[in-house]
Amino acid sequence: xxxxxxxxxxxxxxxxxxxxxxxxxVIRDILDLKGTKFGCGKSACGAxxxxxxxxxxRSCSYPVKFADGKRITTIEGLGDRENPHPVQQAWVxxxxxxxxxxxxxxxxxxxxxxxxxxxxxxEDIDKNIINVCRCGTYYRMRKAIHKAAExxxxxxxxxxxxx
Amino acid sequence: MADNKSDSKKVSRRKFLVRGGLGTIGVVAxxxxxxxxxxxxxxxxxxxxxxxxxxxxxxxPMVWFEVTTENNILLHSPKVEMGQGTFTGIAQMAADELSxxxxxxxVVHAASSTGxxxxxxxxxxxxxxxxxxxxxxxxxxxxxxxxxxxARKMNIGIEELTIEDGVIFGNEKSMTYAQVAEGxxxxxxxxxxxxxSLNEYxxxxxxxxxxxxxxxxxxxxxxxMDAQLPDMLYGAVVRSTKIGAKFISADTSAAENMIGVVKxxxxxxxxxxxxxSLIEAENAKDAxxxxxxxxxNLNTEAILKIMTVGNGKSTIIQKHxxxxxxxxxxxxxxxxxxxxAHAQIEPNGVVASVxxxxxxxxxxTQVIGLTRKEVASRLGLDVExxxxxxxxxxxxxxxRLHTPHAVQAAVMSKAVGKPVxxxxxxxxxxxHDMFRPPTHHIIKGRLNGEGYLDGLEHQFVSGDVGxxxxxxxxxxxxxxxxxxxxxxxxxxxxTGIPNxxxxxxxxxxxxxxxxxxxxxxxxxxxAMESFMDEMALKANKNAVDFRLAQIGDDAIGVRLKxxxxxAAEKSGYSEEIIDGRAMGFAASIDANxxxxxxxxxxxxxxxxxxxxxxxxxxPGLAVNPxxxxxxxxxxxxxxxxxxxxxxxxxxxxxxxxxxxxxxKMALMKNAPKEIDVVLLQGKDTPGAVGEPxxxxxxxxxxxxVRRLTGERLTEFPLKLTKTK
Ligand code: FES
Ligand code: FES
Numbered sequence: 001x002x003x004x005x006x007x008x009x010x011x012x013x014x015x016x017x018x019x020x021x022x023x024x025x026v027i028r029d030i031l032d033l034k035g036t037k038f039g040c041g042k043s044a045c046g047a048x049x050x051x052x053x054x055x056x057x058r059s060c061s062y063p064v065k066f067a068d069g070k071r072i073t074t075i076e077g078l079g080d081r082e083n084p085h086p087v088q089q090a091w092v093x094x095x096x097x098x099x100x101x102x103x104x105x106x107x108x109x110x111x112x113x114x115x116x117x118x119x120x121x122x123e124d125i126d127k128n129i130i131n132v133c134r135c136g137t138y139y140r141m142r143k144a145i146h147k148a149a150e151x152x153x154x155x156x157x158x159x160x161x162x163x
Numbered sequence: 164m165a166d167n168k169s170d171s172k173k174v175s176r177r178k179f180l181v182r183g184g185l186g187t188i189g190v191v192a193x194x195x196x197x198x199x200x201x202x203x204x205x206x207x208x209x210x211x212x213x214x215x216x217x218x219x220x221x222x223x224p225m226v227w228f229e230v231t232t233e234n235n236i237l238l239h240s241p242k243v244e245m246g247q248g249t250f251t252g253i254a255q256m257a258a259d260e261l262s263x264x265x266x267x268x269x270v271v272h273a274a275s276s277t278g279x280x281x282x283x284x285x286x287x288x289x290x291x292x293x294x295x296x297x298x299x300x301x302x303x304x305x306x307x308x309x310x311x312x313x314a315r316k317m318n319i320g321i322e323e324l325t326i327e328d329g330v331i332f333g334n335e336k337s338m339t340y341a342q343v344a345e346g347x348x349x350x351x352x353x354x355x356x357x358x359x360s361l362n363e364y365x366x367x368x369x370x371x372x373x374x375x376x377x378x379x380x381x382x383x384x385x386x387x388m389d390a391q392l393p394d395m396l397y398g399a400v401v402r403s404t405k406i407g408a409k410f411i412s413a414d415t416s417a418a419e420n421m422i423g424v425v426k427x428x429x430x431x432x433x434x435x436x437x438x439x440s441l442i443e444a445e446n447a448k449d450a451x452x453x454x455x456x457x458x459x460n461l462n463t464e465a466i467l468k469i470m471t472v473g474n475g476k477s478t479i480i481q482k483h484x485x486x487x488x489x490x491x492x493x494x495x496x497x498x499x500x501x502x503x504a505h506a507q508i509e510p511n512g513v514v515a516s517v518x519x520x521x522x523x524x525x526x527x528t529q530v531i532g533l534t535r536k537e538v539a540s541r542l543g544l545d546v547e548x549x550x551x552x553x554x555x556x557x558x559x560x561x562x563r564l565h566t567p568h569a570v571q572a573a574v575m576s577k578a579v580g581k582p583v584x585x586x587x588x589x590x591x592x593x594x595h596d597m598f599r600p601p602t603h604h605i606i607k608g609r610l611n612g613e614g615y616l617d618g619l620e621h622q623f624v625s626g627d628v629g630x631x632x633x634x635x636x637x638x639x640x641x642x643x644x645x646x647x648x649x650x651x652x653x654x655x656x657x658t659g660i661p662n663x664x665x666x667x668x669x670x671x672x673x674x675x676x677x678x679x680x681x682x683x684x685x686x687x688x689x690a691m692e693s694f695m696d697e698m699a700l701k702a703n704k705n706a707v708d709f710r711l712a713q714i715g716d717d718a719i720g721v722r723l724k725x726x727x728x729x730a731a732e733k734s735g736y737s738e739e740i741i742d743g744r745a746m747g748f749a750a751s752i753d754a755n756x757x758x759x760x761x762x763x764x765x766x767x768x769x770x771x772x773x774x775x776x777x778x779x780x781x782p783g784l785a786v787n788p789x790x791x792x793x794x795x796x797x798x799x800x801x802x803x804x805x806x807x808x809x810x811x812x813x814x815x816x817x818x819x820x821x822x823x824x825x826x827k828m829a830l831m832k833n834a835p836k837e838i839d840v841v842l843l844q845g846k847d848t849p850g851a852v853g854e855p856x857x858x859x860x861x862x863x864x865x866x867x868v869r870r871l872t873g874e875r876l877t878e879f880p881l882k883l884t885k886t887k
Binding site for chain 2: 017021025033038039041042047079080091092096101102104125129130135136139141142
């Protein structure tokens with residue numbers, strides 16, 4: 001079947017034999033965006049987290065047919081080196097990653113959280129950020145999440161001042 | 164240090180090659196450098212006094228550096244980057260001695276075709292300490308070669324030249340390294356390079372941000388899982404869910420006719436399938452019917468029975484004074500730790516391409532040389548024709564100290580004539596891990612009239628760690644006598660006690676156990692430091708004072724005492740329960756790096772909550788203090804995860820569980836909200852960092868729980884038996 005996805009702002013049409021193929025593999029293997037990671041394939045680790053219409057989704061367990069016509073954001077579309085997303089900027093400032101493999105999933109989960117809860121408390125973070133990091137970077141991540149919220153707020157107020 | 168001298172001599176005897184490069188000019192390749200002996204000795208950590216009778220010196224030229232036309236330096240790292248920050252540390256060392264700026268250095272993994280790989284492994288917390296001298300010397304050597312050549316080309320006396328950020332200035336003229344290197348055929352190689360003094364370093368000792376930070380924050384495709392080759396197909400290998408199952412035969416007829424299947428490959432030891440897509444390969448794999456050789460219907464109880472002190476073969480690894488006779492006043496405690504999984508987030512995977520008599524392997528591995536040898540021997544290829552190109556690792560932790568899936572991928576690639584990518588499912592990753600072995604410990608001690616120990620004995624049993632691992636040459640275990648991995652952390656550090664001994668027992672398990680970050684350290688320290696705390700309580704002494712009084716005054720003893728005092732001071736260690744929180748203390752020495760920790764713990768709804776951990780570490784000279792802190796934080800969290808939550812069990816001959824969640828691990832909500840790290844410098848060279856901070860965490864938590872609840876917890880995962 002033909003599936004249309006708006007991936008990081010660009011319309012992509014893919015032909016797929018099995019409409020139940022997890023979105024993760026369409027993103028990684030067909031669209032060749034490798035930033036979204038495979039960790040478990042069973043919705044248990046969060047490494048594959050991306051956004052479907054701004055909601056954080058574990059793409060390893062999300063059949064591609066449900067994404068038809070929707071907006072997908074991956075780590076590559078969250079921000080880039082010239083124009084980092086506040087979450088990425090905070091991650092750089094706090095030097096969060098170790099091996100780095102889980103990090104895109106955490107950053108996507110955090111970006112989605114900040115959309116809903118711009119100033120998350122520690123409890124908000126504990127409840128919503130439930131991915132797995134084996135290197136144990138949670139301590140720095142928590143600091144980075146709070147910092148990202150600050151950067152975001154500042155950015156928003158700058159933007160509204162400009163209006 | 165005897166090593167250093169011989170290393171220096173060898174530099175001058177090496178050949179230095181210059182070659183014209185692809186898209187770069189003036190590529191400078193520097194010859195071999197023999198530093199492996201010292202690394203090996205470091206790997207052995209506590210048994211490092213043994214002079215091991217093996218080396219693999221090579222006369223083949225190795226590319227360490229390339230100078231690009233843009234005047235940047237490519238540094239080919241012999242070590243892989245798995246999160247431990249080695250790339251950053253070596254970039255700092257090279258930048259300082261080469262007199263270039265940090266952003267002029269780009270670190271890449273050396274491929275086995277250039278020869279500059281550590282033919283042993285990346286592991287044992289030895290990368291920075293092992294490369295400290297040789298890499299700086301090589302960098303200084305290249306700097307001096309460039310200076311000499313610049314003097315010749317610019318026709319200026321060498322003493323009039325200065326260098327700034329890779330540009331050589333003199334007499335109002337200047338040349339970049341790239342310009343200097345261009346077209347040079349015969350380099351003048353200085354005999355012994357002169358290293359800068361520590362205070363001349365701009366980067367070493369500073370908390371420089373990781374060099375791979377951007378790549379990891381912006382989602383670059385740097386991992387083994389991301390590797391691909393043109394026209395690549397997908398492979399899958401059938402694995403049994405049962406322990407010890409041997410492949411006999413397979414009915415592949417159904418799989419062969421499935422959509423997308425290119426070929427089903429039946430070898431004598433495995434059956435695999437290659438298909439056009441990952442999903443098709445996985446589906447076909449499930450349709451293959453395999454007959455496995457019968458297996459024992461094992462369960463956890465059977466394993467525990469095997470894993471008991473007194474079983475197997477014993478070796479005394481440490482002995483001082485007399486043995487402890489069982490008599491009045493001898494205190495005995497027993498401890499157990501369970502099977503642990505690596506659970507690194509990136510599954511093991513590989514892309515292999517075999518064409519004619521050569522092969523390319525893209526893989527996240529800690530053992531480049533071993534993987535290369537195994538592929539070559541299975542396919543009958545010349546080792547020289549197998550190029551292993553390592554990627555970044557999505558976690559190592561010892562899981563990738565054997566990566567034989569490279570062989571299977573290569574066999575499949577050869578069978579279909581195209582590159583094949585293949586990786587483990589999460590279930591396979593859990594069931595076919597090479598686990599942290601379960602352990603059992605019996606510790607005995609006797610207090611004298613003053614309330615100090617006059618005898619202490621640690622007997623412990625473990626499955627294989629180093630022994631029988633592919634990495635360890637067969638002749639080594641008999642020489643050393645004990646498993647060098649299992650005994651990590653098994654040496655008694657309270658050498659002020661008049662009589663002590665440590666005895667290691669080895670038993671064989673029916674499934675593979677092997678290297679897991681810090682090896683025996685986590686379990687051995689948990690047992691010993693829990694026991695010490697119990698003795699301090701019994702003697703009615705402060706846990707810190709009790710420890711300090713019984714440590715010897717040799718160099719390592721003094722460093723241990725210093726980290727203990729620093730941790731006590733920084734944390735404000737107190738044995739009072741304040742606001743429902745208690746502190747627990749523990750300390751250890753691993754690979755010559757002492758570490759002490761204080762955990763602040765409370766109990767909420769009968770669950771152990773770790774609020775804060777203070778870490779005091781003496782890693783020697785800190786090349787990158789920020790990365791050392793990161794390793795401490797990571798060790799604390801990975802350690803508390805293992806101590807409080809993790810456990811594999813065996814049921815009906817299967818290792819379980821097979822997924823995160825049921826394999827419970829620390830999440831964000833469990834991680835301490837405060838981790839305070841104090842770094843001491845008790846020696847003037849860098850020491851081990853990546854594992855030593857895993858030592859004290861188990862006992863630090865258990866000791867806090869003991870003080871809070873009165874209950875002595877003696878088994879991972881630590882759980883209160885009674886409601887508190
Ligand atoms: S890979 Fe999707 S949750 Fe683990
Ligand atoms: S940084 Fe390695 S798993 Fe999170």
